[in-house]
Structure formats: structure tokens, C-alpha cells
Amino acid sequence: MKNVNYIILNLVILTIWTSCSEQSNNYSTIVPTPNERFVSSMKYNNMHGNAVLKVPDGNYRIYVCSDTHLNKTADNFRCFIRRYHNDADCPAAVHLGDLVEACETYNFFEQAQKETPASAGKQDTLFVTPGNHDLFRNQWDSFLKHWPTSTYYFVVESQNLPKTKDLYICLDSAQGTLGTLQLRWLRDFLVSVHAEYRHIFIFTHLNMYRRDNTYADIATLPLEETMELMSLFAQCNITQYWSGHDHGRELFTIGGVTYIIVDTMKDSYPESAYMILHVGDKVENTFISIL
Numbered sequence: 001m002k003n004v005n006y007i008i009l010n011l012v013i014l015t016i017w018t019s020c021s022e023q024s025n026n027y028s029t030i031v032p033t034p035n036e037r038f039v040s041s042m043k044y045n046n047m048h049g050n051a052v053l054k055v056p057d058g059n060y061r062i063y064v065c066s067d068t069h070l071n072k073t074a075d076n077f078r079c080f081i082r083r084y085h086n087d088a089d090c091p092a093a094v095h096l097g098d099l100v101e102a103c104e105t106y107n108f109f110e111q112a113q114k115e116t117p118a119s120a121g122k123q124d125t126l127f128v129t130p131g132n133h134d135l136f137r138n139q140w141d142s143f144l145k146h147w148p149t150s151t152y153y154f155v156v157e158s159q160n161l162p163k164t165k166d167l168y169i170c171l172d173s174a175q176g177t178l179g180t181l182q183l184r185w186l187r188d189f190l191v192s193v194h195a196e197y198r199h200i201f202i203f204t205h206l207n208m209y210r211r212d213n214t215y216a217d218i219a220t221l222p223l224e225e226t227m228e229l230m231s232l233f234a235q236c237n238i239t240q241y242w243s244g245h246d247h248g249r250e251l252f253t254i255g256g257v258t259y260i261i262v263d264t265m266k267d268s269y270p271e272s273a274y275m276i277l278h279v280g281d282k283v284e285n286t287f288i289s290i291l
Contacts, residue, residue, distance in 0.1 A: 183225060
């Protein structure tokens, strides 16, 4: 009987470890494929439309963070929310994925939002692209409760300058690839609309480039996709491509397109930071440390 109890106890421990461990849980949970997630996103977008945010003129700021990995605390994320709420020239913020860590930790995200509400009359818009931590580790259903679409776009346009508008496209790279359907949609969409916008920004989780030349599973996009995207971005005059994932900042320009990797904003990280995107006729970027 003691041996049976010992076996049962070990099976319980193994089950818990398998569902929550960093090592195994990337591949232990069945999740929809990139193409399946794209089809679901387009169905939602067709039913609900895409957001259009109004600003007084063509000058405004977008706050961008990544890799908060919310687990037991959300101190840095609350600080980020408070700062963009208090910025009258900020119509929206963007999170580049890996919002949460593992094992149903969205309660820390929900608590952070409740504790830092927007002031009266202030628009509170947080756009999110999924990261690998949001897809795997039993998180996908929770992600969809807050963001029912993972591939979408939004527009920021001036009330006083009707022809001044900027396009922001959020892509789902959480599984290490855009997938054939999402990549085809992005190509067709950009080719057809890019001339209508002053600036176009791409937001996603995975990097297209890493300076250490690491091309590993769920590290960078596949080389074939990177090459196609480089050509597409140059053809359509993309302003910037934003990503997180790497936990270390990068900012460089290739073919007229600026590629940015945003720092982690994880509480335990000693140099947590986010970025502010300053948008006008010219575009500037500022790294902001959370002290």
C-alpha cells in the first residue's frame, strides 16, 4: 500500500511539473496552429472591425513594452499603465507579448488593470500581440478572453488633418512563424493600402534579426520569412518593425526600415525598461527605464 501511495504521489508531482515547467511546457500543451489562429482572428475582425483612434493633430505618443512575464507581482506593469494613462498625448499602448509567465497567471494582469484605472475622459486602449508564453503553458484560452484576435490592425488619425493617418499592424508570431495564411494576408494588405498612410508600424513578439546570429526554434522568424518580409517592408515603405522576446534592446536600420527589440519589463530584471514611440512627420524612439 505504501508503494502504491508513493507512485500516486510521484504521478501527481510529475503532472504539476509537466504543466508548469519552463523546460517541457512549450510543447506539452496542444494549441491551435498559426493558420487556425489566423482564420479565427479574421473571423473576429470581420465581425467587429478594426479600431480607429482620433488625436487632435499629427503628433502623439505610443507607449510600448514587452515581456512582463507577470507571475507573483506586477509592479513594473502597473507603473507602465499609470504612465501612459497620465500622458494626455498617448492614445494607446502596445504590449509585445509574453504578458504572463505560466499556469494561469492572468489574475495578476487583471489586478494591475483594476489598481491603475484611467482618469475620467482618458481613453484606455492596450493592444497586445501574443508571445510564446501567452500561447503555451496553458495560457491561450485566457489570452483569448482579453484579446479575441491575435492578428489585427488599428489606425491613428488626426481630427484636424484628415489626410494624416498612421497604420499599426499587430502580428501573431507566438509559435515561431507567421504561417502561410498570415504572411499572404500581410503581403496583400500592405501592397493594397500602404500608399494611404503617413507611417506604418509592425508589432509582433519574435525578432527578425538577432546580432548573435542565433536562429533557434521560437527565437527568430524562419530565414525564408525574414527574407520575404525584408523585401515586402522595403517595397511598402514600412517605418518600423517592433519586437520583444530577446529581453535586450536593439535598434538598427536595414533597407530604410528601423528594427527595434524592446527590453523586458519583468519585475525581477535589474534593468527593466519600456519605450515611447514619438510620432509626427518624423518618428523618434526613447528608451525609458523603470526605476
